Amino acid sequence: MSSVITLAIDRYDRHFPFFDRTIQVPNGLDLTVLQVGETTALRDGAHRHKRMLRELEFDAAEVSLSSFVMAKERGLQFSGIPVFPRRLFSQTQIYVHDKTGLWNPSQLSGKRVGLQSFQTTLAVLAKGDTANEYGVDLQSINWVVRSGETISFDTPQGWKIEYVPNDTDLGEMLSEGLIDALFLSRVPSTFDEKTVRRIFKDPRAACVNYYRKHGHFPIMHIVVIQNKAVALDPKLPQKLFDMFQQAKKIADRYREDPAWSQLAWGHMAMGEQTTRLGTDLWPIGFSDNAANLERFISYSYEQGLINSRLPTSDLFHPSLLNT
Numbered sequence: 218m219s220s221v222i223t224l225a226i227d228r229y230d231r232h233f234p235f236f237d238r239t240i241q242v243p244n245g246l247d248l249t250v251l252q253v254g255e256t257t258a259l260r261d262g263a264h265r266h267k268r269m270l271r272e273l274e275f276d277a278a279e280v281s282l283s284s285f286v287m288a289k290e291r292g293l294q295f296s297g298i299p300v301f302p303r304r305l306f307s308q309t310q311i312y313v314h315d316k317t318g319l320w321n322p323s324q325l326s327g328k329r330v331g332l333q334s335f336q337t338t339l340a341v342l343a344k345g346d347t348a349n350e351y352g353v354d355l356q357s358i359n360w361v362v363r364s365g366e367t368i369s370f371d372t373p374q375g376w377k378i379e380y381v382p383n384d385t386d387l388g389e390m391l392s393e394g395l396i397d398a399l400f401l402s403r404v405p406s407t408f409d410e411k412t413v414r415r416i417f418k419d420p421r422a423a424c425v426n427y428y429r430k431h432g433h434f435p436i437m438h439i440v441v442i443q444n445k446a447v448a449l450d451p452k453l454p455q456k457l458f459d460m461f462q463q464a465k466k467i468a469d470r471y472r473e474d475p476a477w478s479q480l481a482w483g484h485m486a487m488g489e490q491t492t493r494l495g496t497d498l499w500p501i502g503f504s505d506n507a508a509n510l511e512r513f514i515s516y517s518y519e520q521g522l523i524n525s526r527l528p529t530s531d532l533f534h535p536s537l538l539n540t
Contacts, residue, residue, distance in 0.1 A: 221247045221249075222246060222248050222249070222277060222446065223249045223275045223276045224250050224277045225275040225277075226252070227255070227259070232302065233468060240467070241460075246450075255281075256403065265280065266281045266284055270295070271368075278440070278441060281367060282338045282436050282437060283340075283341045283513075286523060287336065289532055290525065296442055296447060297442075297534070298439075298440040298458050299458070300439070301438060304437055305437050306420075306424040307343035308417055309415060310401055311343055312399045312400075313398045313414060315413065316412075320418060321416065322416060323351040325351075326354045326357045327354075327358065329395075329398075331362075331391060333402065334362055334365070334367070335362050335378060338436075338437045339402035344516065345513075345519065350427070356376055361379050361395075363387055372521075373521025386406055387401065434498040435509065436510065436513065439532075454534040454537055458540065462501060503533060503537060514527055
């Protein structure tokens with residue numbers, strides 16, 4: 218009897234092997250791969266995180282690490298697979314108005330800072346980094362938050378959170394001086410107008426410094442599976458993990474062709490990245506990502522999104538803890 222599984226993921230280069238079927242799907246697994254965006258609608262729609270974690274629409278999906286950590290702490294019936302399809306350094310995603318005179322996150326105490334949502338993984342990471350790396354008093358900041366939260370929570374005591382309408386353009390708010398800074402997992406709508414810039418004069422150098430200190434590229438998303446799907450096929454977590462391993466190896470080979478992307482110097486940029494940051498910024502498996510996850514869980518706890526520091530092993534299906 219075949220297992221029928223739906224997998225909702227974004228349209229990244231590392232996921233192309235799922236869409237063009239160059240991965241080998243195990244015998245007995247009927248896999249339907251859906252292109253579902255989060256902030257942008259793809260072929261199969263948008264709002265992937267809520268559709269998975271709240272509406273249980275898919276058997277497995279790529280979701281926000283932050284919302285998944287919150288879901289696990291609240292006892293929701295999901296298990297993680299140690300595959301992490303999206304990563305970002307906060308140092309490239311902190312934006313300010315060009316005229317503010319802000320050139321380091323250490324200057325953000327007491328300011329008004331925009332967020333997509335309070336629990337968005339990039340928001341949690343950037344808040345945690347500004348506090349732990351740059352000494353910012355997070356509770357002195359007025360947080361201007363746009364989106365509804367995927368996993369509901371009570372406003373942490375001592376924090377100042379102002380919610381604005383869901384259709385608010387935070388990039389325009391920054392450009393108009395209504396907020397002093399913006400932590401955003403995308404590029405603000407007003408970035409090309411030259412009124413908005415990144416807070417660091419040399420964001421690449423800031424990322425290299427962070428990586429050399431901590432040894433990892435921060436995780437944004439994780440692949441999760443509903444426990445009821447695992448109950449029907451206990452080997453399903455390993456099967457999905459193996460397919461993502463295949464996809465990673467295939468996608469890594471894409472970049473060997475200097476004309477694979479539309480970036481004229483893409484292959485040279487990859488060489489520069491390897492020189493400065495090492496050969497594999499995207500490890501999969503539990504052991505190579507445990508410290509990365511532990512740091513993020515601490516941030517989530519410090520920001521009042523979870524009530525205890527979960528052991529990293531609690532996030533994953535037990536069959537994958539030896540990966």
